[in-house]
Amino acid sequence: MKPREIKRGVYWVGAIDWDRRLFDALIPLPDGTSYNSYLIKGNKKTALIDAVDPTMKEVLIEHLDELKIKTIDYIIANHAEQDHSGAIAQMVEKYPQAKVVCTPKCKDMLIDLLMIPEERFQTVADKETISLGDRTLEFIYTPWVHWPETMVSYLKEDKILFSCDFFGSHLATTDLYVTDERQVYEAAKRYFAEIMMPFHTIIEKNLAKVKEYEIDIIAPSHGPMHDKPEFIIKAYNSWVFDKPKNIVVLPYISMHGSTRQMVERFVEALTENGVTVKQFDLTVTDIGKLAMALVDAATIVIGTPTILVGPHPKVVYAAFLANALRPKVKFVSIIGSYGWGGKAVEQLAAMIPNLKVEVLEPVLCKGLPREADFKALEKLAATIAQKHKSEGFV
Numbered sequence: 312m313k314p315r316e317i318k319r320g321v322y323w324v325g326a327i328d329w330d331r332r333l334f335d336a337l338i339p340l341p342d343g344t345s346y347n348s349y350l351i352k353g354n355k356k357t358a359l360i361d362a363v364d365p366t367m368k369e370v371l372i373e374h375l376d377e378l379k380i381k382t383i384d385y386i387i388a389n390h391a392e393q394d395h396s397g398a399i400a401q402m403v404e405k406y407p408q409a410k411v412v413c414t415p416k417c418k419d420m421l422i423d424l425l426m427i428p429e430e431r432f433q434t435v436a437d438k439e440t441i442s443l444g445d446r447t448l449e450f451i452y453t454p455w456v457h458w459p460e461t462m463v464s465y466l467k468e469d470k471i472l473f474s475c476d477f478f479g480s481h482l483a484t485t486d487l488y489v490t491d492e493r494q495v496y497e498a499a500k501r502y503f504a505e506i507m508m509p510f511h512t513i514i515e516k517n518l519a520k521v522k523e524y525e526i527d528i529i530a531p532s533h534g535p536m537h538d539k540p541e542f543i544i545k546a547y548n549s550w551v552f553d554k555p556k557n558i559v560v561l562p563y564i565s566m567h568g569s570t571r572q573m574v575e576r577f578v579e580a581l582t583e584n585g586v587t588v589k590q591f592d593l594t595v596t597d598i599g600k601l602a603m604a605l606v607d608a609a610t611i612v613i614g615t616p617t618i619l620v621g622p623h624p625k626v627v628y629a630a631f632l633a634n635a636l637r638p639k640v641k642f643v644s645i646i647g648s649y650g651w652g653g654k655a656v657e658q659l660a661a662m663i664p665n666l667k668v669e670v671l672e673p674v675l676c677k678g679l680p681r682e683a684d685f686k687a688l689e690k691l692a693a694t695i696a697q698k699h700k701s702e703g704f705v
């Protein structure tokens with residue numbers, strides 16, 4: 312892939328990672344990803360927006376050599392995470408006069424993470440500008456998209472917002488711009504769920520800030536660019552501001568079939584009550600899909616067998632994840648079975664302090680579920696349907 316001109320003197324110089332399947336040694340990447348860097352040539356100065364993941368530094372260097380870039384004046388670091396900053400170490404060596412432009416917090420992180428010498432930095436204040444001659448870059452602080460130091464960069468004359476992780480999607484594609492909105496919506500929602508959702512209240516403020524700018528193109532540092540920015544801004548607004556929907560997310564494990572029988576009857580009962588269920592068998596599920604389902608859900612019901620007097624470890628992981636992601640859910644319950652006793656309910660309930668939820672009465676059975684247990688599940692399903700109705704989620 313060669314550098315690609317977006318507008319006169321503005322180039323995509325990033326790297327596509329078709330084969331990466333895991334991010335942060337945690338997050339599944341079913342469609343790979345890209346690390347987008349951009350080069351802006353003003354008539355006086357040249358700026359590079361973000362550098363690529365360190366594994367792809369040679370690709371960035373080839374792009375810059377292909378464009379015969381002898382001097383870079385500013386290396387803009389919107390975000391310190393290594394998938395955007397990793398190649399800055401090579402860039403400051405290759406372009407000895409370049410200054411790394413970033414927020415003061417980002418500077419500290421880049422010194423810690425990459426050992427960039429302090430004298431190479433130029434920190435900027437919120438809404439500060441730098442001139443490239445005939446072009447101007449404005450820096451807008453947007454904390455927590457995705458770390459506390461993040462900012463976005465706005466190229467005023469061309470109305471391009473370089474948004475780094477914000478509005479991005481893990482998607483390897485040769486399309487410079489979004490062509491398949493459905494596919495990008497799915498990838499962007501997954502990305503929002505995995506890394507932005509915990510900070511959705513701060514993202515509200517960032518969305519309001521960005522709204523002040525006239526934007527023709529959003530150029531994120533993952534996935535395709537948006538030449539119809541209203542598509543992704545509308546999606547973000549809906550993920551952040553919309554009420555939860557009439558949906559139950561049901562992550563579960565069954566070891567010997569008891570919990571599975573309960574899940575099956577419970578899903579039937581919820582469906583009969585008009586509630587949509589998203590069911591995830593945690594032995595096989597893509598954890599990113601579970602995170603996405605949590606964006607819209609009104610209720611989480613966790614299904615677990617009892618193991619060593621507590622919940623199954625995979626269920627513990629799902630509860631930890633839900634607590635960390637802080638979705639908008641309003642109700643939680645637990646269903647499952649035990650052999651001789653245990654504290655699965657108490658332990659799970661203690662693991663979700665971040666969720667501001669009403670805990671609905673759990674249904675636990677000894678061994679295989681009997682008719683009374685099925686009746687209790689039907690009652691729980693009816694209660695959830697009623698709660699969703701009374702909260703206006705239907």
Ligand code: FEO
Nearest residue numbers: 390392394457476
């Ligand atoms: Fe794409 Fe937070 O790094």
